Structure formats: structure tokens, C-alpha cells
Amino acid sequence: MLTIKNLHAEVEGKKILKGINLEINKGEMHAIMGPNGSGKSSLASVLAGRDNYTVTEGEVWFNGKNLLDMAPEDRAREGVFLAFQYPVEIPGVSNLNFLKTALNEIRAYKGLPALEAREFLKLTKEKQQLVDFHSNLMNRSLNEGFSGGEKKRNEIFQLAMLDPQLAILDETDSGLDIDALRIVSSGVNKLRDAEKSFVVITHYQRLLEYIIPDFVHVLYNGRIIKTGTKELALELEERGYDWLKEELHLKESV
Amino acid sequence: MINSNEIIDDIANKEYEFGFSTDIEMDIAPPGLNEDIIRFISAKKNEPEWLLEWRLKGFAAFKKMEFPKWQHFEMPALDLQALSYYAAPRKKKQLASLDEVDPELLATFEKLGIPLNEQKALTGVAVDAVFDSVSVATTFKGKLKEMGVIFCSFGEAVQEHPDLVKKYLGSVVPHTDNIFAALNAAVFSDGSFVYIPKGVRCPMELSTYFRINAQNTGQFERTLIIADDNSYVSYLEGCTAPMRDENQLHAAVVELIAMEQAEIKYSTVQNWYPGDKDGKGGIYNFVTKRGICKGAASKISWTQVETGSAITWKYPSVILQGDHSEGEFYSVAVVRNKQIADTGTKIHHIGKNTKSRIISKGISAGRGDNSYRGLVAVGPRADNARNFTQCDSLLIGNQCGSHTFPYIESRNKSAMIEHEATTSKIGEDQIFYLNQRGIDSEKAVALIVNGYVKEVLNQLPMEFAVEAQKLLSITLEGSVG
Ligand SMILES: Nc1ncnc2c1ncn2[C@@H]1O[C@H](COP(=O)(O)OP(=O)(O)O)[C@@H](O)[C@H]1O
Numbered sequence: 001m002l003t004i005k006n007l008h009a010e011v012e013g014k015k016i017l018k019g020i021n022l023e024i025n026k027g028e029m030h031a032i033m034g035p036n037g038s039g040k041s042s043l044a045s046v047l048a049g050r051d052n053y054t055v056t057e058g059e060v061w062f063n064g065k066n067l068l069d070m071a072p073e074d075r076a077r078e079g080v081f082l083a084f085q086y087p088v089e090i091p092g093v094s095n096l097n098f099l100k101t102a103l104n105e106i107r108a109y110k111g112l113p114a115l116e117a118r119e120f121l122k123l124t125k126e127k128q129q130l131v132d133f134h135s136n137l138m139n140r141s142l143n144e145g146f147s148g149g150e151k152k153r154n155e156i157f158q159l160a161m162l163d164p165q166l167a168i169l170d171e172t173d174s175g176l177d178i179d180a181l182r183i184v185s186s187g188v189n190k191l192r193d194a195e196k197s198f199v200v201i202t203h204y205q206r207l208l209e210y211i212i213p214d215f216v217h218v219l220y221n222g223r224i225i226k227t228g229t230k231e232l233a234l235e236l237e238e239r240g241y242d243w244l245k246e247e248l249h250l251k252e253s254v
Numbered sequence: 255m256i257n258s259n260e261i262i263d264d265i266a267n268k269e270y271e272f273g274f275s276t277d278i279e280m281d282i283a284p285p286g287l288n289e290d291i292i293r294f295i296s297a298k299k300n301e302p303e304w305l306l307e308w309r310l311k312g313f314a315a316f317k318k319m320e321f322p323k324w325q326h327f328e329m330p331a332l333d334l335q336a337l338s339y340y341a342a343p344r345k346k347k348q349l350a351s352l353d354e355v356d357p358e359l360l361a362t363f364e365k366l367g368i369p370l371n372e373q374k375a376l377t378g379v380a381v382d383a384v385f386d387s388v389s390v391a392t393t394f395k396g397k398l399k400e401m402g403v404i405f406c407s408f409g410e411a412v413q414e415h416p417d418l419v420k421k422y423l424g425s426v427v428p429h430t431d432n433i434f435a436a437l438n439a440a441v442f443s444d445g446s447f448v449y450i451p452k453g454v455r456c457p458m459e460l461s462t463y464f465r466i467n468a469q470n471t472g473q474f475e476r477t478l479i480i481a482d483d484n485s486y487v488s489y490l491e492g493c494t495a496p497m498r499d500e501n502q503l504h505a506a507v508v509e510l511i512a513m514e515q516a517e518i519k520y521s522t523v524q525n526w527y528p529g530d531k532d533g534k535g536g537i538y539n540f541v542t543k544r545g546i547c548k549g550a551a552s553k554i555s556w557t558q559v560e561t562g563s564a565i566t567w568k569y570p571s572v573i574l575q576g577d578h579s580e581g582e583f584y585s586v587a588v589v590r591n592k593q594i595a596d597t598g599t600k601i602h603h604i605g606k607n608t609k610s611r612i613i614s615k616g617i618s619a620g621r622g623d624n625s626y627r628g629l630v631a632v633g634p635r636a637d638n639a640r641n642f643t644q645c646d647s648l649l650i651g652n653q654c655g656s657h658t659f660p661y662i663e664s665r666n667k668s669a670m671i672e673h674e675a676t677t678s679k680i681g682e683d684q685i686f687y688l689n690q691r692g693i694d695s696e697k698a699v700a701l702i703v704n705g706y707v708k709e710v711l712n713q714l715p716m717e718f719a720v721e722a723q724k725l726l727s728i729t730l731e732g733s734v735g
């Protein structure tokens with residue numbers, strides 16, 4: 001579904017991604033871990049099409065289409081969803097109105113008619129229950145005055161509503177207490193199916209106890225330096241990243 | 255021997271004088287502002303002596319006045335002698351087809367969904383088909399007449415209802431009010447007149463159905479609306495479609511009079527040519543709008559959506575004279591490129607228990623400069639006066655400006671005046687967030703802006719609000735990113 005080949009990107013003249021290779025198939029759950037500043041959010045931003053990043057080398061293919069050629073909104077309409085590490089607040093725009101607009105834009109792109117008000121509300125109710133999202137947040141302005149946890153849960157609720165093919169969750173677990181973490185992960189697990197793929201960016205192994213990944217990648221200094229399965233996450237939790245860095249330096253000095 | 259130049263001058267002057275008599279047809283008067291042209295306009299319109307005198311008093315006042323200096327922009331050099339002050343109706347050059355119209359303008363019409371015939375009328379293309387809206391208008395005119403509502407051009411009112419005009423003309427905006435009002439008094443071309451009799455609730459929004467025929471009222475429009483006891487009227491001025499306009503200076507005057515328990519709602523969507531990217535060629539809009547709540551428990555509310563003009567200078571005001579009367583001002587003012595808006599309101603609380611509410615939403619993009627200027631004055635007799643002011647600014651990009659100048663003058667201790675102000679900015683991260691959810695940048699801006707102006711647009715009649723919303727998103731197109 002998603003193929004990243006030798007992806008290099010920079011921001012403000014600074015090289016951040018230095019040759020990422022990644023293959024994600026339908027239905028897979030990938031976790032990306034790595035120390036702060038290693039480029040995890042940058043990778044998510046580049047995939048989503050944030051324009052302050054410049055891709056200097058490499059390719060990204062999504063369902064046979066060149067993702068890097070597409071405007072950010074078209075990537076979203078094609079089915080790439082990013083749950084932001086820091087969701088922004090948009091005063092004056094109600095959550096509900098925002099979602100209706102987003103959903104109908106995506107539907108229009110796919111040649112589907114806009115959802116009627118009744119169907120839309122029905123869908124909203126259904127998804128609210130699925131991810132346990134408070135209905136009193138629906139009529140509020142988008143993320144305005146939401147607590148950190150509420151913002152993250154709103155991201156997962158939007159994910160449920162927009163039903164993308166590829167969901168990238170950027171540190172959705174950070175700032176969540178254990179109950180919220182459970183709710184969010186159970187929401188994600190309910191959304192998992194054979195057609196959907198996930199990339200879960202996280203610092204903590206904790207999340208991966210709830211959301212079991214098929215693959216775990218370690219991103220360091222703009223490169224994926226190790227790939228393994230869920231056991232790798234446990235090992236990282238125990239030993240930290242230093243041993244990996246050393247391993248890397250050894251390899252590089254050979 | 256007489257110098258031949260003198261002879262030529264003489265003849266020229268003669269012709270000039272002669273030219274001002276009514277029996278000679280003339281499309282456009284030669285440029286220049288003087289008593290002769292005022293007499294000529296008045297004669298052309300077959301006006302009674304008292305009106306000519308009033309015009310001349312306006313001119314005398316005008317000559318003694320200077321251009322204001324307090325606004326937050328540099329007043330452009332206006333050469334009032336270079337303008338022509340009379341043009342026969344329908345002076346706009348007729349174009350043969352829409353092919354001759356600026357394609358950018360046509361694209362805007364497309365987006366607004368303006369029907370082809372209306373497009374033609376607005377751009378001055380000759381049309382032979384009869385508009386639906388015109389026949390609708392005629393039907394409604396009959397109905398209004400039955401109810402005793404007078405709704406006609408100012409010129410017609412002078413002929414048909416001179417007593418009403420004489421009684422109220424200049425009673426809210428005197429000919430000495432300010433230099434632009436004085437100029438308007440001297441040379442006003444035409445405009446609208448509305449009278450709603452006692453106890454009548456006008457059954458339709460006045461002027462929606464008339465948006466085509468009401469064009470061409472010229473650059474010095476004058477509107478007078480009188481709502482008698484217990485009556486109600488909602489009046490819509492302007493049109494959401496951009497108009498072809500050859501006049502650079504507009505100096506209109508609007509006077510509203512609400513008698514006991516009467517209510518007047520006055521809505522404007524102003525979308526005149528703002529000039530090119532550098533502000534060249536745009537309209538200067540210097541308007542004086544004022545209403546008086548004369549009777550007890552009367553109400554006047556102004557709603558304006560200002561998106562056009564190179565310079566907008568206007569402060570629709572309400573004088574709350576009657577006890578328990580209410581005034582409202584709802585405004586959205588948008589500037590982009592090098593547009594300037596200095597707009598706001600003045601509310602004078604004079605009667606007891608009077609209330610006012612001011613909601614101003616400024617939007618600045620590009621290098622636009624937006625100023626809110628408001629005055630809330632409470633007189634010594636105005637016990638328990640209440641005012642609430644909310645004054646918000648939204649910035650798009652880094653080069654625009656926004657300023658607020660709220661003035662409060664209270665001479666009554668029981669007055670309660672509240673003022674709130676916010677400034678916010680549409681950030682790239684907000685746009686990107688919406689992009690990431692499948693919403694393109696244009697729609698994203700529209701979504702944010704519509705959320706921001708909702709409270710004001712809600713005041714407009716439904717149909718008008720929808721058009722205003724579209725207009726806002728078109729106006730701001732391309733202002734992000
Ligand atoms: N807009 C920016 N300008 C300059 N440097 C940036 C910008 N955004 C990110 N970076 C830098 O890119 C590197 C990777 O950041 P990020 O992708 O946020 O890491 P992670 O998500 O793995 O913590 C960091 O060194 C960070 O400082």
C-alpha cells in the first residue's frame with residue numbers, strides 16, 4: 001500500500017530525513033520508535049505534505065500513485081490520515097461543521113454525494129460510541145480549550161469518522177493518563193481491519209502493550225536503523241537506544 | 255480691437271451658461287462644482303424651490319469645511335473640481351456582449367452563481383429579455399402600495415410626497431454634518447425613499463427584488479427611511495455582485511427615522527471595486543449613515559458586510575432618543591491588497607433605559623489596513639443605559655494591520671458599558687490541519703472566516719447571508735499561502 005524509497009528531506013536547509021526505506025502492506029500495524037529529534041514527526045509531516053519540508057531525494061508510492069506529487073488535501077482524500085502530535089485549535093469552527101466539511105470533501109473526491117444531515121448524525125453517533133468520544137465536545141469549536149487528552153481523543157474520533165486507508169498516529173499516547181490510553185488504544189484496535197494500515201509513532205512501549213504491532217522500526221538521525229517485531233520494543237524499553245547507536249557507529253566505521 | 259481669444263472665451267462661456275438650462279439634453283455636465291451646476295441639477299429634476307435652497311445651503315457649508323484628518327489613513331488628494339456632478343440616468347456605456355467584460359469579473363459572477371441576465375445588467379451589457387426579478391418587482395410594488403408603504407426613488411418622492419421629504423430630509427444628517435454630507439446635500443443625484451405607515455409590518459425585504467433596477471443611482475446617493483409608530487421594515491442595500499462603476503468617489507447619505515415602537519433593520523453588502531493589487535483605481539467610499547430612534551421603544555439595527563472599495567470610511571450611527579430604544583451595529587469589514595477600511599459606529603444614548611450592542615469583525619489580509627472606530631456616548635438623562643461592544647480582528651498573513659479605537663463618553667453614572675476585544679490570526683498550521691482532513695486551502699480559509707463572522711451574517715436575511723458568505727470566500731481567495 002505504501003512504499004517509501006530512499007526518502008531524503010530537509011527543513012530550513014537542515015537535513016532531517018536521510019534515506020528512509022519502508023514498505024507497508026494492507027492490514028499491517030507498524031510502530032516507529034526513536035529518541036526525540038530523530039525525525040519521526042518529520043517523516044509524518046513529509047508524508048502528509050507539509051510544505052516547509054523539501055524532499056530532496058527519493059520516492060513515496062501510495063496505492064500505485066506518486067504521493068509526493070499530490071497536494072496535502074488530495075493525499076488526505078486518497079486515504080492518508082495523520083493524527084497530529086500537537087493538534088491545533090481552530091476557534092469559531094465547530095467540530096461538527098468541520099467534520100461534515102471534511103467528510104463531504106473526501107466523498108466528493110471519490111465521486112460520492114454529500115451525506116444527508118440525518119445519515120451524518122447517525123454516523124457521528126456510531127463513531128462516538130466506538131471510540132468513546134464525549135458528545136458535548138461535538139458542538140464546541142475545533143479543539144479550542146480541549147484538554148491535551150481530549151485533543152488526542154478527537155484525533156482518533158476523526159480517524160474513525162473519515163475512515164482512511166493509512167493512519168499515522170504521531171505520539172497519540174503522550175500526555176494521556178492510563179485510562180485515556182486504554183480508551184484510545186481500544187478505539188484504534190476496533191478500527192483495525194484487513195484493509196487498513198497503521199503507523200504508530202511512540203516513545204513508549206506501554207502503548208504497544210495495547211496495540212500489538214506487526215513491525216517495530218527504530219528511527220534515528222533520519223534513518224531507520226533497525227526493524228524487528230514487538231519484542232524489539234520491549235528490548236528498547238529495557239536497554240534504551242544507546243546500544244543501537246553504538247551498533248550503528250560500529251557498522252558505519254567498518 | 256477685441257482679442258480673438260476673448261471672443262472665444264465669451265462664446266464658450268455663453269454656451270456653458272446655456273448648457274445649464276433644462277431644455278438642452280446633455281449626458282454629462284462638464285466637470286466642476288459651483289452654484290450653477292447645483293441649480294442645473296435641481297432644475298433638471300424639477301425640484302421645488304425649498305429643495306434647491308437646501309442644496310445651496312449644503313454647498314455653502316461644504317465650502318467652509320475641510321477634509322477630516324482623524325482617520326487612520328492618509329486622505330487621498332481629491333480634486334472635487336475635476337468631477338462631473340450630473341449625468342443623465344443610464345449613462346453607463348452599453349456593451350454589446352459579455353465578451354467585452356473583464357473575464358475576471360465574469361469568473362466571479364460564475365462563482366457567485368449570478369444568472370446570466372443579471373450578469374449582463376450588472377456589467378452594463380444591453381439586455382432585451384425581461385428579467386424575472388423585474389416582473390416580480392412590479393407585482394410586489396402593487397402589494398406594497400395597497401398597504402400604504404411608499405418605496406420609490408428619491409426623485410419620485412420629491413415629486414409625489416414633498417411634505418414627507420421636506421419634514422425629514424436632513425433631520426438626522428444635517429447638511430452641515432461633515433464635508434461629505436455637505437457635498438452630498440449640494441449635489442445628491444438620487445436614491446431611495448421609504449415610508450412605512452403606522453402599524454404596518456412591511457411584508458418583504460425591501461430592495462432584494464430590485465437589485466437590478468436600483469442601479470445607476472449614482473455616486474451621491476441619498477436614502478431616507480421613515481418607519482412610523484409600530485411599524486417594521488427590513489431594507490437591503492447593495493448587491494453582492496461586483497459592479498462596473500466609473501465613479502471613483504462615492505459620498506452617500508442615509509437617514510433612518512424610527513417612531514414609537516418602530517423597528518428598522520438596514521443591511522448592506524458593499525462590494526465595490528477595491529482597485530488593483532496596488533490599490534490603484536479603486537472606489538473611495540465616504541458614507542454618512544445615521545438613524546434616530548425618535549420614539550419610545552423603537553429599534554434600529556445596522557448590519558454591514560464591507561468587502562470592496564479602496565477606502566471605506568463609514569460609521570453608521572444610532573441616536574437613541576426615545577426611552578427604552580435600542581440600537582445595534584453588526585459589521586464585517588474585509589481588507590486585502592492595499593485596501594483601507596476605517597469603519598465603526600457611534601451610539602448616542604440620550605433616552606432612559608436605552609440599550610446598544612456593537613459586534614465588529616475585522617478581517618485583514620495582504621497589506622490591508624483595518625480600523626474599527628467606535629463611540630459610545632451616554633448623555634446625562636440616559637439613566638440605565640447599557641452597551642455591549644465586541645470588537646474582533648482576524649489577521650491573515652504578516653503584512654496586514656488592524657487597529658481599534660473605542661471611545662467612551664459617559665455622563666451618567668448608572669451607565670453600564672462593556673467592551674471586549676480579541677485579535678487572532680489564521681495560521682499556516684491551522685490551514686495545514688484542515689488540508690490534512692481533505693479540505694483545500696480556499697475552503698479552509700472560508701471555514702475559519704465563516705465561523706468568525708457567523709454572529710454578524712446571522713443578522714442578514716437568509717438569502718443575502720448565503721451570498722455574503724460566498725462573497726467573503728471569494729474575496730479572500732488566494733490570501734493564504
Ligand atoms: N520547522 C523546523 N525548522 C527547523 N528544524 C526543524 C523544524 N521541524 C523540525 N526540525 C528539526 O528536525 C529534527 C527532527 O524533528 P522531529 O521530526 O520533530 O523529531 P521527532 O518527532 O522524532 O522528535 C529536530 O532536530 C528538529 O529540531
Ligand SMILES: [Mg+2]
Nearest residue numbers: 040041085171
Ligand atoms: Mg515528534
